[in-house]
Amino acid sequence: MRKLSVLICYCFALLCIVSACGNTETDSSDYMNSAVELGEEFIKETYRIDEAKPD
Numbered sequence: 001m002r003k004l005s006v007l008i009c010y011c012f013a014l015l016c017i018v019s020a021c022g023n024t025e026t027d028s029s030d031y032m033n034s035a036v037e038l039g040e041e042f043i044k045e046t047y048r049i050d051e052a053k054p055d
Helices: 002-022 024-046
Strands: none
Touching: none
C-alpha cells in the first residue's frame, strides 16, 4: 500500500512539472508583448515634445 501511495505522489509531481513547463512559451510571449507595450507607453509619455522652444 505504501509503494502505491509513493508511486501516485511521484506521478502527480511529474504531471505538475510537465504541465508547468509546457505553458512557458505562450505565457512568456504574452508577458513580453505586454511589457513592450508598457515600455512604449512610458517612452511616449516621458519624451513627449509639445512645442519646440528654441533657446
